[in-house]
Amino acid sequence: MMELNVSEDFDFQSEEYSDLYTQSDCTAFQHPVWQTAMQQHVRKQIGLRNKTLQFRCKKSGQLVGILPLVARKKMGTNILEFANLGLVDYALPTLHTNFWQWVPNPSTLSVELDRVLGRYDMLRIKHMPSNDPNFLRLLPNACMERAKFSAHVAELxxxxxxxxxxxxxxxxxxxxxxxxxxxxxxxxxxxxxxxxxxxxxxxxxxxxxxxxxxxxxxxxxxxxxxxxxxxxxxxxxxxxxxxxxxxxxxxxxxxxxxxxxxxxxxxxxxxxxxxxxxxxxxxxxxxxxxxxxxxxxxxxxxxxKTFDLTVGDEPYKAKFGTKPLAIYTLWHASSMLGTMGRTVADLMHKQKVGNNLLRWMSN
Missing domain, CATH: 3.40.630.30 (Gcn5-related N-acetyltransferase (GNAT))
Structure with a gap:
């Protein structure tokens, strides 16, 4: 079984996070060094608050998952986002490779997830290098949106x-x-x-x-x-x-x-x-x-062995034998306001209308 909690000062330099990282399928953007620097960076930003979601084995207390989030308000909307701040090319939760052995019932855990995260209107995880993340099983009403750009990776x-x-x-x-x-x-x-x-x-x-x-x-x-x-x-x-x-x-x-x-x-x-x-x-x-x-x-x-030119479709990348990697954004509305905002933004994108809401959705 699993228990969840949220921390504003989780120690990404801790031995338990280092152990989790080595047992997870993640990228350098989830590395303890990067995450420690990112958390310090978030603390310097006005209007942002760290909300690091922790997943632990209820019996042993072992850390089996981390999702670094930040909370902010935009246009009267309570937003939870991956701790990205325009600096992270690959956003992923850090999950133990055997994460789901501690989750016999994902639907029950999703209820607990809503309780622990508290009130919010929209959750966004931008720059996910996958359209089928395990984390999506915890958010049955979430959707994945394909980005207009890809990442590009070459095998050496x-x-x-x-x-x-x-x-x-x-x-x-x-x-x-x-x-x-x-x-x-x-x-x-x-x-x-x-x-x-x-x-x-x-x-x-x-x-x-x-x-x-x-x-x-x-x-x-x-x-x-x-x-x-x-x-x-x-x-x-x-x-x-x-x-x-x-x-x-x-x-x-x-x-x-x-x-x-x-x-x-x-x-x-x-x-x-x-x-x-x-x-x-x-x-x-x-x-x-x-x-x-x-x-x-x-x-x-x-x-x-792998030379990762990360996100962006600059033409020079194709000149090094790269293959494209699709990038996605996960959206999860948790309120009527969040659902309405997402719907309106979709309509505005289709009609190519620009205003503050559209700019918020694209940043």
């Missing part, structure tokens, strides 16, 4: 040259090699994996600038230009570089930083999260493609 081999030959066309390889030779003739291109906090901070300042220039005309919010989110990334990168959980790659050309990439390394998977390039200086060499190749070579050297 044990040898870089063989992998490159297998997944990249001869013409594309020839084009990249030609650009690399031209680049190397005109300057010195170097890749560095950074661990010193001062070096990481300097690299992120360049990343912020290059990212702003490249994504200025794209829809959505550039999280690197938000002061709080930028500090979240820098702190995480500095504090977890030595352990290897995060990687910050800096690329220099004749000694100047011209490209930066930040990602997460968990097990045999690397998640390629953010990149920025000085395209004004380097654009003619297709530096994004070349730096990604260099990082893949580094990952294969370290025995990493």
């Amino acid at each position: 081999g044990s040898d870089y040259d063989s992998w490159r030959t297998d997944v990249i066309s001869k013409a594309e390889r020839k084009s990249r090699d030609k650009k690399r030779r031209a680049m190397m003739r005109n300057g010195d291109w170097q890749m560095n994996r950074l661990t010193d906090p001062a070096d990481i901070t300097e690299a992120f300042n360049h990343l912020k600038l290059y990212h702003k220039e490249r994504f200025a005309d794209r829809p959505g919010k550039d999280m690197l230009q938000d002061g709080s989110s930028f500090r979240f990334y820098v702190d995480l990168a500095c504090h977890s570089a030595e352990s290897g959980f995060s990687r910050t790659y800096s690329f220099t050309y004749d000694g100047d930083i011209v490209a930066v990439q930040f990602g997460l390394h968990d097990g045999d998977r690397y998640l390629y999260l953010i990149m920025g390039v000085d395209y004004e200086r380097m654009g003619k060499y297709s530096p994004g493609l070349l730096m990604t190749e260099d990082i893949i070579r580094d990952c294969i050297k370290d025995g990493i």
